[in-house]
Amino acid sequence: MTVEAREARQPYLLLSPAMVAVTLLLLVPLAFIVVYSFWLRTATGADQAGFFLDNWREALSDAFYRDILLNTLKIAAITTLVCAIMGYPAAYVIARSRGNKAVLLLLLMLPFWISYIIRTMSWINILGASGAINSALMWLGITDAPIQMLYNEASVILGLVHFLLPFMILNIYVSLDGIDTTLEDAACSLGATRWRTFLEVTLPLSLPGLAAGGLLAFVLGAGTYITPIVLGGPTDAMFANLVFEAIITQLNWPLGSALSLMLLAVLGALVLLYNHFLGMGQLMKGLG
Amino acid sequence: MGAVTLQNIVKRFGSFTAVHPMSLEIPEGSFVSLLGPSGCGKTTTLRMIAGLLDPSEGDIQINGRRINDVPIHKRNLGLVFQNYALFPHRTIAENVAFGLKFRGVDKAERDERVKKALDLVQLPDVGDRYPKQLSGGQQQRIALARAIVIEPDVLLLDEPLSALDANLREDMRVELKRIQHQIGITTVFVTHDQAEALALSDRIVVMSNGRVEQVGAPEDVYTTPATEFVARFLGASNILPSTCTDADGATVALENSAFGKLVLPRERAPHVSGPGAVKLAVRAEKLAIVAPGAAGAPGEDEVSVPGVIETVDYQGLAARYFVRIGNEQLQAINMIDGSPFAEGAAVDVRLRPRDCTILAEAA
Numbered sequence A: 001m002t003v004e005a006r007e008a009r010q011p012y013l014l015l016s017p018a019m020v021a022v023t024l025l026l027l028v029p030l031a032f033i034v035v036y037s038f039w040l041r042t043a044t045g046a047d048q049a050g051f052f053l054d055n056w057r058e059a060l061s062d063a064f065y066r067d068i069l070l071n072t073l074k075i076a077a078i079t080t081l082v083c084a085i086m087g088y089p090a091a092y093v094i095a096r097s098r099g100n101k102a103v104l105l106l107l108l109m110l111p112f113w114i115s116y117i118i119r120t121m122s123w124i125n126i127l128g129a130s131g132a133i134n135s136a137l138m139w140l141g142i143t144d145a146p147i148q149m150l151y152n153e154a155s156v157i158l159g160l161v162h163f164l165l166p167f168m169i170l171n172i173y174v175s176l177d178g179i180d181t182t183l184e185d186a187a188c189s190l191g192a193t194r195w196r197t198f199l200e201v202t203l204p205l206s207l208p209g210l211a212a213g214g215l216l217a218f219v220l221g222a223g224t225y226i227t228p229i230v231l232g233g234p235t236d237a238m239f240a241n242l243v244f245e246a247i248i249t250q251l252n253w254p255l256g257s258a259l260s261l262m263l264l265a266v267l268g269a270l271v272l273l274y275n276h277f278l279g280m281g282q283l284m285k286g287l288g
Numbered sequence B: 001m002g003a004v005t006l007q008n009i010v011k012r013f014g015s016f017t018a019v020h021p022m023s024l025e026i027p028e029g030s031f032v033s034l035l036g037p038s039g040c041g042k043t044t045t046l047r048m049i050a051g052l053l054d055p056s057e058g059d060i061q062i063n064g065r066r067i068n069d070v071p072i073h074k075r076n077l078g079l080v081f082q083n084y085a086l087f088p089h090r091t092i093a094e095n096v097a098f099g100l101k102f103r104g105v106d107k108a109e110r111d112e113r114v115k116k117a118l119d120l121v122q123l124p125d126v127g128d129r130y131p132k133q134l135s136g137g138q139q140q141r142i143a144l145a146r147a148i149v150i151e152p153d154v155l156l157l158d159e160p161l162s163a164l165d166a167n168l169r170e171d172m173r174v175e176l177k178r179i180q181h182q183i184g185i186t187t188v189f190v191t192h193d194q195a196e197a198l199a200l201s202d203r204i205v206v207m208s209n210g211r212v213e214q215v216g217a218p219e220d221v222y223t224t225p226a227t228e229f230v231a232r233f234l235g236a237s238n239i240l241p242s243t244c245t246d247a248d249g250a251t252v253a254l255e256n257s258a259f260g261k262l263v264l265p266r267e268r269a270p271h272v273s274g275p276g277a278v279k280l281a282v283r284a285e286k287l288a289i290v291a292p293g294a295a296g297a298p299g300e301d302e303v304s305v306p307g308v309i310e311t312v313d314y315q316g317l318a319a320r321y322f323v324r325i326g327n328e329q330l331q332a333i334n335m336i337d338g339s340p341f342a343e344g345a346a347v348d349v350r351l352r353p354r355d356c357t358i359l360a361e362a363a
Helices: A003-036 A054-061 A063-096 A101-113 A116-127 A132-139 A153-177 A181-189 A194-222 A226-231 A239-249 A253-278 A280-287 B042-050 B092-101 B107-120 B136-148 B166-183 B194-200 B218-223 B228-233
Strands: B004-013 B016-026 B031-035 B057-062 B077-080 B154-158 B186-191 B203-208 B211-216 B237-247 B251-256 B260-265 B276-283 B288-290 B303-314 B318-325 B328-335 B346-351
Touching: A003 A253, A054 A063, A054 A253, A063 A101, A063 A153, A063 A194, A063 A239, A063 A253, A101 A153, A116 A132, A116 A153, A116 A226, A153 A194, A153 A226, A181 A194, A181 B077, A181 B136, A194 A253, A239 A253, B004 B042, B016 B042, B016 B057, B016 B211, B031 B042, B031 B194, B042 B077, B042 B154, B042 B186, B077 B136, B092 B107, B092 B136, B107 B136, B107 B166, B136 B166, B166 B194, B186 B194, B194 B218, B203 B218, B203 B228, B211 B218, B211 B228, B228 B237, B228 B276, B237 B328, B251 B276, B260 B303, B288 B303, B288 B328, B318 B346
Parallel strands: B031 B186, B031 B203, B077 B154, B154 B186
Antiparallel strands: B004 B016, B004 B057, B203 B211, B237 B251, B237 B276, B251 B260, B288 B346, B303 B318, B303 B346, B318 B328
């Protein structure tokens, strides 16, 4: 074999374990899901193999599914916006800090050491009827009965923000950290105030990070199902909860498959849109 | 256009003093270089003038007006950085027009001035491109255009040529000089490259460890270094500890181990007041290496001592020799005609005392 041929083969050799894993654990199961979505669940509860469009017809035409999908996207959008507004200043402080950058980044990573479910449940101890806030309010005599703060859309968004904020901060941080500060010096020397320099130079150059963080927050937020279970009320189900319901509770694999592919299609379209405009490279930077 | 005055400015970072009390007059329209190795305080000084750093003490004046408390965006200075610092998300024309936006210049005039600035740096057709699409040299010209289009009082250049390739650097040096002459702007140029400083400047400020070592015209600083640092930093020099034996109005006599007795004209040793220890600086190119007993006996005003070549550093046009004379090793840079002397060769080393300098610094 020539040297060129060996060199050309090397990347594939190095990638092959990962490619095998992705194929076996992701692509093959996904193919099963696609096949399942065209099967039919009969009245006896058994699945009938074949090519039926009934599940897709139900998933796409039932207003119930449509409303929950829209609500899921709305919650994901609000979460993303809150994360962006809260995350940007934090990322800016970290990127511009000199001595203690490593400490601040470590603090940012700290929540990942605790299970996401535990972190989500911790809000019950804070916002719940006998949680920290209500106990304090009642002890101070500000209120007689506990205020209902949990099990609504706001608490779901709060839980999601708590979960997703570090991803947003990391992505914006990477972008900001990559901006050469002499660009800001140059803008100031040309007559721009600090605020104008931020608007004209810093913000536009950090937009890729903001977009990457936004995409991650939105996709992870829209796909969540634990947060609405732990922090949401009976009417706060998100789309992933429907999939769970169909597959685990009703044992209706064909319908659950169609629903999960629907969500995948919507979020996939978003990722493709992002890739078209900004490229995947930026996202990888933020994750790495 | 403006003159810059630094009055005893000091910059401290915590317990570290980056710039010791420094005073400097930069006349209107002149080209002044701050020259020194990295860490000598030259960039810190420039950043204080620019307003990117606040001096710990002292005053900075432009046209007689104290500007210590004037924020950077109101100082009206043109700043050029080593890494160009062009806005990557803006076109070249937008980059150049950036400063004009904040000066209330209307669109039509803005376009006109951008065009003029691009003409001045000889890149008239790149307005629609993005910085990434230009070469390093072109980007630096645009950075220069962006800095001068706002008609700043002073142009501040922070190692603007250092990121360029050797050949391009020399072209840009010529270009920079042409532009500076054409618009006659007061320019402060920071560099660690002595060749750039010598070629471009009206005056050179040599700095070391946060202190000014010498201020003077390029020829003065080169031919009459005041300190050992200047002698070694600009070109290659030998520093010979010597003893002054006699000094009168016209001449200064001294002795050292390499050359024995030397008599220097008074202007080469203006600081010597009387007998005592001094430091003699001898430029490497002023030591002539000749074959022993070569034709053309040493001139009347020339001394000649025998030596042995220890190392030869062949450079094509010239050679750098390390030659031993008694206990001293000296370096000599000579143009070569044919082949250089071989290592181990016995040679004569000739020197004209009037080419030596006695440093102002005490021995």
